[in-house]
Amino acid sequence: MNPVLSVRDLHVSFASEAGTVRAVRGVNFDLMPGRTLGIVGESGSGKSVTSLSVMGLLDENARVEGSIRLKGTELLGLSELELSKYRGNEMAMVFQDPLSALTPVFSIGDQLAEALDLHQDLNRKQVKERSIELLDLVGIPNPAERLRAYPHQFSGGMRQRVMIAIAIANDPDVIIADEPTTALDVTIQAQVLDVLKKAQRETGAAVVMITHDLGVVAGVADDVLVMYAGRPVEQAPVDELFARPAMPYTMGLLGAVPRPDRGENRRLVPIQGNPPSLVDLPVGCPFADRCPLVEDRCRTAEPDLLPVAGRPETLAACVRADELAEQGVTFEDAYEVAEAAESTLESVPRSEREVVLEVEGLKRHFPLTKGGFLRRRVGTVKAVDGVTFDVRAGETVALVGESGSGKTTTLLEIMKLEAPQGGRVAVLGKNLEELSTRERAGLRRDLQIVFQDPMSSLDPRMPVYDVLAEPLKVHGWSRPKVNARIDELMKLVGLNPDHVDRFPSQFSGGQRQRIAIARALAVNPRLIVLDEPVSALDVSIQAGVINLLEDLQAQLGVAFLFVAHDLSVIRHISSRVAVMYLGQVVESGDTEAVFTAPRHPYTQALLSAVPLPDPQLERGRKRVVLEGDLPSPVEEIPGCRFASRCPVRATLPADDQRRCDTVLPVLTGGDDQLAACHFPLTRTSAGLTDVRETTRA
C-alpha cells in the first residue's frame, strides 16, 4: 500500500529578531490510508509548524525545505493557487481554537456551502442537502435550522463539530487535526473525539492528530511520533511506545504525567531543566542537558532517527537506544523515583484539624444584559448558586469542574473577603459578613492566591525582588527583614537567590510559577488558593511544580484550595475534592472515595471522559459520553441541574424523572462522601469503577 502523505526531511525556519528560529529540523513520516498518526510534543517542539507546512499555511517569512508528497504529488514549491486545489479537497484541517476559527459575520450554512462550492459542482439544493447531512453527521441537532445560525450562537464544542463538518465536506484523504480538543472541556473533548473518529470512518481518511495530551494519543492513534526541539526523537506503534519507550525523553514524558486511574501516593518525576532555545541549539543531542542517561558521546553529534535493534517498528534518535532496549531500561531505572514527603499533620485526624475555610451555600448571581445596541437586563446568570465545602489546616481540597461550572467565581468571591450575596463564608473562623476593615486587612495575610498564567501573574516591569517584596511591604516588614525573607523564599521554591534582579521575562514558565508561589508564601499564609496553577505548563515542567507544592505543604503545613479541570492532577495532589456543575457542588468527599466510586452520574461521566495515557486500557474502556452541552446558566432549572444530560435519569420511570426535573437534590450521604442526587450510583451500578480497578498494579 502506498502512503497518502509522505514527508521527507522537512525543515522549517523563521527569521526572527534574535536570529533564525529552526522550528522543524528533519521530520520524516509516512501516513497510510485510514490510519491515524499521533504527533506528540511539548510547546515549541515543532508539531504545529509541521502540520501547517503540510497544508502550506505558514506565514510568508517561513523557509520550508524537504519534500511533502500527497498521493505522490509534491506539494512543496506549488503556488498558492495550485495548493488551494488540494486544500479542503484532498487534505483538510481542524484547528485548535474553535472560537476564532469561524468567520463571525457569515452564517454556518454559508461557511459550509463555501467549502462545498470550492471543490464540487453542486446546485443550491444539493449544497443545502449535503450541508444538512454533514451537520447531522457531526451530531448537531436540528441541522436544517442551525444552518442559518451564526458562529457566536454556538458553543465551543459545537463550533468544533462545524469545523469537522467543513473539513470532511469534500471527502478528504488526509485530515490534520491540530490540538482539536485542547480548548474544550473534558466531557466535550470526549464528544468531539468521537465525532472525529466517526468522520474518519465515513471518509476513510488518514488522520494526523497533533496534541500534547498523551491520553488523547493513546485513545486515537495507531502510530505515534514524538517530537522534541523540532525533531522527531521516537516513532513507534502506539502500544509499543506506551509499553516500552526507547528514548529517555519519551520515558520521562510518560513518567511525568499523573494518572487519573491510579491512587498510589508516588512522587511525580519531572524532567530537569528546560527545552533548548531553537535559535541557538547545542551541539549534539538537544535533550542531552536534561537526560539522566547522558554520556559524553551524546554531546558530539545529533543522533539520527534509526530503528532500534530487535524492535523493527520502533525508531529512536538516541545513541544509546540499542543498548537501553537490550537491557530493558525503563522509566524507573532511568529516573529517580522518590516517595512522597510526609506531612507533619498527617497524624492528626481530619476532624480534629482547624477549619481554615468554610463555605456554605455560597451564591453569586450576575445580571445579564443583552446585546450591544439594545442593552437591557434579560435575566440572571447564576454563576454560583449554592456551593458548600470546607478546607482544614494542612490539607489540599480540590475544586473541579468544567468551564461555566462557577469554580473561578467561587474563588474570586472568597478572595474578595466581602460579605457574599448569599450563603456564608468564614476564613479562619471569621465570618466575612462580620468583618471590620482592620480584620479584613489582617486576613489578607492569611489568604494568598496563585494564578493560572505565569505570564500575566507577574508584572513584567518589576524585577523579582520587587515582586516578592510587594506583599511584605503591605504588611509593613522592615527592609533587612524583607531582604532575608526574599533570600529564604527563593531557596524555598528552588530558585537561585542571586537572580532576584532579573525580570520575569528572563525566566521560563515553570520558574515564573515558582516565583508566583514564592510570592504567595511570603507572608506565611494559612491558606493558598491555587487557580489552575499547572495547566499552562508542559507536562515535564508541571511535575516539578506539583512536587514543589507537595513539599511546601508537608514542610509548612499550609492548606491549599486547588482549582483545576485536570482530574489526573487533582487525584494526585488533593486529599479531598468537590465536583462542581453549573454553579453547584454535586459531589464532594475524600478524593480516593470519589474517584473510585463516584456517586453522582456527572462525576462518573467526568471521570470516564478523561483519556488515559494507556492505549490498551483506552481501547477496553466503557465511556459515559454525555449528550449535548452545559445548559446556559441563565436558564431557570427548578430541579437537578444535571437532569438534561443525565444518563441515569434517562433510564428511570416517568415518576422518578419528574422528581429529577422538579426537586433540587441536596448533598447527602455519609462515609466522607456526599452527593447531590436523588438516585445516586452505588458501587456496582457505577460499573466503570471495575474497569479502573483492574488497572495493572
Added chain:
Amino acid sequence: MADSELTVTAAAVLTAEDEQSTGLRRTGRFTLIARRFARRPSAVVGLVLLVLLVVFAFVGPRIAQWGYDEPDFLALAQAPSAEHWFGTTTGGSDVFALVARGLGRSLAIGILSSVAITVIAAIIGTTIAFFEGWVERVGMWVLDMLLVIPSFLLIAMIVRSSSGANGWIWLTFGITVFGWIGYARVLRTLTLSLRELDYVHAARYMGVRSFTIIRRHLIPNLGSVLIIQTVLGVVAAVNSETALSFLGLGIKAPDTSLGTILQAGQSVILTAPWVLIAPSVALVLLTFSVQLIGDGLRDAIDPNSRSGGRA
C-alpha cells in the same frame, strides 16, 4: 548623517553588553527597541530633522541679523537677500527671525501641551478604568459629555480673551484642558484589559492600596503607549496651535508663531510668496519629522500592533 550613526552604534553597544551579561541570551527590551528604531531609515531621518529644527529654533534668533520684533522699514516685502535670508514681510519684519522664533513657540506649545495632556489623560483614564462601579459610570458619562462639543471651539473661546506675552501660555493651557479627553478614553480602554491581568488582581488580594496599584502597576505598563502618544501628540498640538493662530484666535502680535506668519503670508500669496513658504516648510518638516519618530517608536516598541490610538 552623523546622528544616525550615533544611534546605530548606541544600539550596537547595548546589544553587545546584553549578550555578555545574561547567559540566557535574551535580547533586552530597550536594546531591541533601539535596534528596531535604528533599522527604520524614515525614523532616523525624522530624528535628524527634528534635531536640526531644534537647533535652528535655538540658534536662529542669535545668528539672525534682525530681531523678530524689530522691523526693517527700509525693506518692506523684500525677496530673500543677503541681509534678510528669508525675505521680509509687508511690515518689514525679517522672515528668518520670525520663523526661528515661531518655530520655538510652536515647539514649546506642542511639547508642553502634549506632555501635560498625557499626564492628565493617564491619571484620569487609568483611575476611571481601575475603579469599577459608580466611579467608572460617572467618569465615562463625564468623558462622553466633554466630547460632545468639539474641543477646537472651546479652545478658541478661552484663548480669545488673552493676548500679549502670556498668550502662548493660555494657548498651551487651552490645548491641554480640552485635549486630554480623547486620550483619556483610549487609555481607559487599554487599562480595562490591564486591570484584568493577574498581577493586578494579585496586588489587590495582597491588600495593596488602589492608588499604589495604579502608580506601581498600571501606569508603568502603559509606558510605551504613553511615550508614543506623547510624541504623536506633539503633532496634534502643533496643528491645533497653527490652526488657531492662523485664524487669529491663538498667538497674537507682538508675539509670533508659525500660524501667525502663515496668516500674514496668506494676504500676500502672490506678491510675496516667501512669507508663506518659509513657515510652511518649517511646519511641515516639524510635524513630519515628529510623526516619523512616533511611527518608528510605535513599530519598534510594538511591532504587532499598528493601530493608532482610537477609543
Added chain:
Amino acid sequence: MGRFLLRRGANYVAMLFVAVSATYLLASVFMDPRSNYLSRNPRPPMDSINASLTAANINDEDPLLLRYWRWLTDIVLHWNWGLSPDQEPVASAVATRIGASTQLVTLATVLAIVIGVAIGVYTAIRQYKWQDRVLGGFATFFLVIPTAVLALFVVIAAIYINEALGFRLFYVTGLHSYEGDNPWLWLLDLAQHLILPTIVLTIIGAVSYHLTQRTYLLDTMKADYVRTARAKGLPLHLAIRKHALRTSLIPTAVNVAFSIATVFTGAVITETIFAINGLGRYFVTTIVNNDINGATCIAAFAGVCTLVGALLADLVVAWLDPRIRIS
C-alpha cells in the same frame, strides 16, 4: 426597542444640556462683548452701550446666573437662541450657513471615504511592498501637514494654473459667482468654486480612512478564520477579500457614522481660506466679535451632530455585525 431609544435619547439630552450650559458659562466668562463698543471711535455713551448689551442679554453688569436663566428660558420656551452684539438673531444666522457647509462637505466626505478605504485595502494587501511604502509615505505627509498650509499651497497652484491657461479655471473664493439663470452654467460655476476646497478636504479625509482601514484589514487578515478559509481551499487573496475585508469594514462604518459630527465644524480653516460662508467661518466671526450667544449656538449644533453620529454608529454596528444583531 422603543424604551431603549427613549432611555438613550434622554441620556443624550442630559449630556447635551450639561455640555451646552458649560459652554455658555465658559463663553460668558472668557468673552468680553463690552470691549466691542469701548474700542469704537468715537466711543458711544455708556448708557447706550449698556442698553445694547442688555438687549442681547450679554451685559456683564447683570449677574451671570441671571443671564444664564434668561438665555435658557428663551431657548426652552421660545426656541430663541439670542442675539449677537449687533442685535442679529443667531439662530437664523446659523441656519442659513448650514446649507453652505453641507454643499462644501458632502461631496468631499463621500470621495474621502471611497478613495481612502480603497487605498487602505490596496495597501494592506500589499503590506511592506513598494506600493504600500510609497502610499504610506504620502499618507503620513498629508496626515501631519497643517490644513492651512495644504490649502494655501492648493491656492497657489490653482493661481499658477489659471495664469498659465490665461483664463479663470478655478475660483479661489466663495461658492457662487454666476448670476444668470441657466442651470447648467450655474452648476459649472459651482463646480469651479467647489473643486479646490473639495480637493483639500478629500485629501485630509482620505488619508485618515486609508490609514485606519489598512490597520483594520491587517488585523483581520491575521485572524484564525482567514486561515480556516484558506484551509477550505480559498487562495489567500480570495480568503482576504471574502472573509477579512467584510469584518474589517465594520469599524470603518462606525467611523463614517461618527464623522458626521466633524463634517460641519472640521472645515473651519478651509472655509476661511476659500472665503466660504459656512458654519466654520461663522464660528470664527462669532469669536472675533465676542458673540457669546452665536458661539454657544454653534457649539450646540455641533454637539447635536456628535450625538446623532454616535447614535448612527450604534445603528450601523447593529446592522452590520450579526454578533450584535442577533444575541
